[in-house]
Amino acid sequence: MNILIADDERFIREGIKRTIGQISPEHQVFVAERAEEAVKIMEEQRIHIVLTDILMPGMSGLEFMKISKRRYPYVKWIVISAHSEFSYAQEAVRLGARDYLLKPIGKTKLTELIDSLATEIQQDNHISRQGERLRTSLRFLREGVFQRLASGLDIGNLDLEPFIEDYNQFSLVLIQLDSGDRSVRLEHFIVENVLSELIDLHGRGFVASYDRQSLLGLVTLADNIRVEQFQEEVKAHLTHYLKIPFQIIHSGLCYDFNTVPLVVKRMREASASQAPRLEPMKGSGEKAIDVALHYIKEHFYEDLSLEKMASVVFLNPAYFSQLFKQKTGQGYKEYVTSLRLEQAKLLLLNPKLKLADIAERVGYQDMRHFTQMFRKKYQLTPTEYRQQESINIQMSKGSPPQ
Structure with missing residues (x-):
């Protein structure tokens, strides 16, 4: 095993x-x-x-x-x-x-x-395992044949009729990854699985690897789904998962498998001349951090772990942390702590509020932990800060008349 x-x-x-x-x-x-x-x-x-x-x-x-x-x-x-x-x-x-x-x-x-x-x-069950292997082999065979067909390569005497009988009409979706010279094995894997899942959800079809940085999906969509809608959904999912630029283009409706090589060639030409490639997570990531900052200011007193905050804006925690520091210049935990303690300083000016109540209002259930964090940042305990500010306020009012 x-x-x-x-x-x-x-x-x-x-x-x-x-x-x-x-x-x-x-x-x-x-x-x-x-x-x-x-x-x-x-x-x-x-x-x-x-x-x-x-x-x-x-x-x-x-x-x-x-x-x-x-x-x-x-x-x-x-x-x-x-x-x-x-x-x-x-x-x-x-x-x-x-x-x-x-x-x-x-x-x-x-x-x-x-x-x-x-x-x-x-x-x-041994038969189930054998069946799984057979299905996997057939999938690789089908995708290999389609890859050769789409590339305009010879497929020998292979009879395509059983292969295409379920696709009297279809659309092609081409996704190209832009990563320079680095490996895109993970991104390739992500695109294959996301695109395959959405094809199964909205119709029938399959995905084939076209080359190292391109994948080609063949899909016959349900009657109520337009290929433009499908493309937008694919784009939304890939923008969430991918961390490198990519481009997506569809063929519109096709009716003849013999035209696939020509259609793919035209799609690649159109792709090369199109507007700049999609930059996943760049604009959306920056917007996500803006949303996060607003959320933090409104909910700073709640449990705001990095993982919870990342889930609020639909980013994975490691990537959210990276974007957050780029945007604010501070680590996430450091930013939240500073916001809470600045709020605590304002509350400490009210002598009627107990320290335990102030700690709870700014998100600290443990009074001892609150005191430690406050002293670490300001080199004063909350009580010392309150006393100091009280003296400053009295001095600013001037000395009482003799």
Whole structure:
């Protein structure tokens, strides 16, 4: 059985790997620091179990699981996290995770879980596994044939009739990634899965890799869906997930498979001459931070963890943190703390308010923690600050008459 551990913390992934090696040396364990490495391993190995950290740079564990489920439906997923947020656990279960483990992961719990899943995998029906392999092989064959056809290459004596009988009319959707010279394996994987899922949702069709930086979708949409609407939905989803520029263009309605090579050629020519490529997360990311800043000012007294705030504006936490610092010049936690303590200074000017009430009003349930944070920032305790300001106010009024 093959197990993949995806976690950006080296000591966590190596620790889990070492533990599995001790309790179940017969299993082969692979490790990945980022989602991109994990995607590469899953493409090259038949992985049975994935343990993924909920917060990884670039793409969260939940996003990684969500876009992988369609392509790898047989994989058992376990989400690991340093956070006990119920919303995370709830979303993980909704996406099909078998368990949600909090760090540090106990050896006993891990042993029980791996043994349970190993038994389940062994009991999987052999015929089902054979059927899965057959479906996968047919998918690769179909996409390979379509790729050659779209590129204008010879497909030999292959009879296309069974291949195209369900597509009397169809549209082509071309997505091109712009990353310079760097690898786009992860982005390629994201586009393939997002586009495939939306095709299944709104009609029928499939996605083929056209070249290293381009993917081509063939879709016959439901009667109530226009291809322009479909394109906008694809664009919205990819803008959320991708961190590099991309471009999307559709062919309109087509009726003849023999015209596919010509249509694709024209789409690529149109793409090359079109307006600048879409910059995902640039404008939308900046707008998201503006929304976040407004939200923070209105809700600074509530629980405002980085993860919760990122979910409010639909960004993954690592990327939200990066954008936030670019926009404000401060780390997220530092910004929220400063805002709360500045508000506390104003409240301390009211002598009728108790310190415990002020702490609660600015988001601190623990009076001791509030005092520590205040002293760290201003080198005074809240009480000392209140006394100092009281003296300053008295002095500003002038000395009383003799």
